[in-house]
Amino acid sequence: MRTIILTTLLIVTAVLTGRAQLSDFTVKKNFEDRYRTIATRIDSASTTEQLEALTKEIAGLGSDFAPHQAFLDKALYPSTFAESMAKLRSLQVLTYDRVYLIQTQGVKLSEMESRLASISSRLDSLTAQRDQLFGELQESKKSIASLREAVKRLAANLQAKDRLIFSLADSIFLPYGKDVHQVADVQKEAIGQKLEKANVVTRVYEIAADNVKFLEVTQLQGKDYGNLIDQYQTFKNRWAGLKDQMAAVVSTSAPVPAPGTGKAGGTPAASKVAAKPATTDAATQAAHVDSVVSDWHARLNATFWGALQKELAASGAGVAPFTDGPTFSASIRTYVATLQANNQDPTPFTETIWKGRIDKEWRDALSKESMLGKAEYASLDKLVSELSKESVDLRLILYILVIVVIALAVWYFVFRRKKEPAAQQ
Numbered sequence: 331m332r333t334i335i336l337t338t339l340l341i342v343t344a345v346l347t348g349r350a351q352l353s354d355f356t357v358k359k360n361f362e363d364r365y366r367t368i369a370t371r372i373d374s375a376s377t378t379e380q381l382e383a384l385t386k387e388i389a390g391l392g393s394d395f396a397p398h399q400a401f402l403d404k405a406l407y408p409s410t411f412a413e414s415m416a417k418l419r420s421l422q423v424l425t426y427d428r429v430y431l432i433q434t435q436g437v438k439l440s441e442m443e444s445r446l447a448s449i450s451s452r453l454d455s456l457t458a459q460r461d462q463l464f465g466e467l468q469e470s471k472k473s474i475a476s477l478r479e480a481v482k483r484l485a486a487n488l489q490a491k492d493r494l495i496f497s498l499a500d501s502i503f504l505p506y507g508k509d510v511h512q513v514a515d516v517q518k519e520a521i522g523q524k525l526e527k528a529n530v531v532t533r534v535y536e537i538a539a540d541n542v543k544f545l546e547v548t549q550l551q552g553k554d555y556g557n558l559i560d561q562y563q564t565f566k567n568r569w570a571g572l573k574d575q576m577a578a579v580v581s582t583s584a585p586v587p588a589p590g591t592g593k594a595g596g597t598p599a600a601s602k603v604a605a606k607p608a609t610t611d612a613a614t615q616a617a618h619v620d621s622v623v624s625d626w627h628a629r630l631n632a633t634f635w636g637a638l639q640k641e642l643a644a645s646g647a648g649v650a651p652f653t654d655g656p657t658f659s660a661s662i663r664t665y666v667a668t669l670q671a672n673n674q675d676p677t678p679f680t681e682t683i684w685k686g687r688i689d690k691e692w693r694d695a696l697s698k699e700s701m702l703g704k705a706e707y708a709s710l711d712k713l714v715s716e717l718s719k720e721s722v723d724l725r726l727i728l729y730i731l732v733i734v735v736i737a738l739a740v741w742y743f744v745f746r747r748k749k750e751p752a753a754q755q
Contacts, residue, residue, distance in 0.1 A: 357395070357405075361395050369421060372421050375425060381429065385516065388418055388422060392415050426514075426516045449528075450498065453494050453495065457491070457536075459487055463487055467547060488541055491533075492561060492564075502525060502530070510578045518579040525576065534572070537565070538565070538569075538623050542625050545630060551691065552638070552641070553691050555695035559630065566627070666713055676717045680717055
């Protein structure tokens, strides 16, 4: 009896085990069959409508087999269930992008990718040159001529990288039209993948950080600042536009590397920025870049107004300290009023300091609307010029009075001498 029971248990166990094995085999086979069918349909699709229709099937495949994820992770080794689904989704996105570009723009995906690769290569080359130029800048501080040349070359390098990164972004967005908010989600994901592959956000972050570093270690002259202010303003405006475009597309795609963690190479200024997570959402990415752009603006302002303050102090002018456009204007006006009230000779200030240095070296930068502005600079220039003119006018009047007095004295003595002999006769 005991033998019969044991035999029955063994038979039942074998049957159940067989059913479980058969069930696992069926799950794996069904998943692979449906996966292969969808992948084949993606490859053979010739219109965006066909590819859009597959979105629900991909989602259905994921939801149907999600309960078996733990088993599929083992059965699909070395891949996993999640990796397989991500690969299928990526295949759909890339195929959709290729079909869309051919249908609407007549652009081959390979040509577009070749252009992106070319720009990325040039950016990487400029990054290597940047590192070399920062080194040359440190070595050339003993020679004024070599220092100026190093500053010039480094500034040109940063400006070239600036132009290239936004050219790279334009190349990614341009084929999809001006309003990326209107494109399909699959297209948005394709754009997001291109942004990630090209490390666009990381490169934008690095360029801004490079400019902060440049201002920290470089000795600049007054005439250098005009171009630097224009470069910052252009960068800020372009970044604002790119940020809006990214917000429309990155939210639908996978997380991308945060600034400072991509493959584009570290930046000299990155050590001063707190470490960031490897992935993040679009809003946090934008916040990282906004932060370093804000640092760039603060450093540019501090360096500019500090250098101008130092020059005025070295000249001996008793101009009160200033930190921005309004306080600079107030300090100059107060100083002019002081010269007038004390009847001081304004010539050293008007001729040597204002005309010889401020108007000659700093006018271009001061006239930028973000600094002082053309209207306010013209108003200050007129105020200082009138101070000089007033001094000249007073001297002229004094000279005329002296000449008149001398002329009267001469006339008096000559007339008196002629009159006395006539009276004696």
